[in-house]
Amino acid sequence: MANSPSALKVRLLAFLTRLVAVLLVPVAFCRAPGRARFVACQWALSLRFPAEDLRGLAPETLAAFTHARAEAFWRDGQLIGLTSGHRDAREQHRIFMAEVRRTGSVAAARRRVLPPEESGHVRGLALDVRPTEGARWLERHGGRYGLYRVYDNEWWHFEYRTVEPVRLPHPGATAWLFGHGADYGLRQVPGTEVWPYEPQHDAVEDCRWRR
Secondary structure, three states, rough: OOOOOOHHHHHHHHHHHHHHHHHHHHHHHOOOOHHHHHHHHHHHHHHHHHOOOOOOOOOHHHHHHHHHHHHHHHOOOOOOOOOOOOHHHHHHHHHHHHHHHHHHHHHOOOOOOOOHHHHHHOOEEEEEEEOOOHHHHHHHHHHHOOOOEEEEOOEEEEEEEOOHHHOOOOOOOHHHHHHHHHHHHHEEOOOOOOOOOOOOOOOOHHOOOOO
């Protein structure tokens, strides 16, 4: 419900975060005169989402994310926090194997999480964001910064791409393009293979498909 205690708490925290950002602008101006609002926004959001860790993100991903959420913050009053960014290969393997055990098969696990060699998180190009309103904002406007939602079943997952990707049903759906690629005007380039999926570029490029 809109007026539930949890909803009121979220609104209060959002208001306080915006207030803190405004108060921090003069301090940020002393640090970076030409980027005061940008810096104040990042400071305020780091206080609102203290567990987020931006370390390990690829430089282009970090720049895209921080500038996108600064726009969301100052233009639309929308807060966007990072739930999960870069993961090392060991952590990604642990998460993947835990999902294999939970679901009982590799194929089922791949619908929710990819192994390290295929994961955009390991490459520092993937972002899991919150809250849902922030993800909606990023889905509408993130393309201006090269940030795109790439899976139908993960509203929180965005990746940095230089070209807008074809959105897939789930992370393990590379093979899905064989059956449905033609519906999107895609064709496989002769002499290439679809495997493996390489998230550092757009899905069409990675899978050796072309419009």
